[in-house]
Amino acid sequence: MKAHGVAAAKPHHKKFVMRTLLVAMAVGAVAWGLFPSPPAGAQAGSKGSQAMAVADEAPGYAVEDFSYPGGARILQEQGIVLKRGDGHITLADCASGTGLLRIMARRQADPICFRTVGNSGWLTLEIPAVYVVRGNDYTTQVDMTVGDEEKTFDIEKNTWTAVGETADEQGRAFMLMEIRTSK
Structure with missing residues (x-):
């Protein structure tokens, strides 16, 4: 009876692994599509394209002028x-x-x-x-x-x-x- 229980668990385990792999691949494909492509004329992976993307998206600086609120x-x-x-x-x-x-x-x-x-x-x-x-x-x-x-x-x-x-x-x-x- 023990052999029967182990054999029954294997197909369930395979289905779980397959579903997990499919979900991971789908998430990876979606994430890959969300990354912006490098600007025109820039080589993919060059430091210039990375710095440009960061600089374009960075928030401005907050400068405290000590003015009294209200x-x-x-x-x-x-x-x-x-x-x-x-x-x-x-x-x-x-x-x-x-x-x-x-x-x-x-x-x-x-x-x-x-x-x-x-x-x-x-x-x-x-x-x-x-x-x-x-x-x-x-x-x-x-x-x-x-x-x-x-x-x-x-x-x-x-x-x-x-x-x-x-x-x-x-x-x-x-x-x-x-x-x-x-x-």
Whole structure:
């Protein structure tokens, strides 16, 4: 009875091998038809034809310009110019949590908040008439201008720091131009 079982298995095995070979040949034929032929005048297999095909199909380079995403919409909705940054300081909803940088400006009824992440960050922006900034756990500096004068303020951690007009003897309205943070 064992001999009968072995003999019966052989024809089934042959059919399986034949089907597998036919499928492999069909897949190979389809794959061969998908490869592009070399450009006119190029020898098949030459390095020039391979480089040309790769160069023609290669995607373009992505160049980061550090522009703030959605900056135009934020300017229109909130009157804040967000220019460029490294992505570690981002505009945030003040109700979204603690640990935010908070900025008060004369032309804004509510504070403007920024979330800071990573070991360091920078953001260039324009917010006019800033007069106080509340720091967070990061060491923070802000650069501000009034007329041709530029001034840097060190922001105290986790407390309000007078900047701009509240720190100026003449009470001039300063514009916030850059925020820098580090751990």
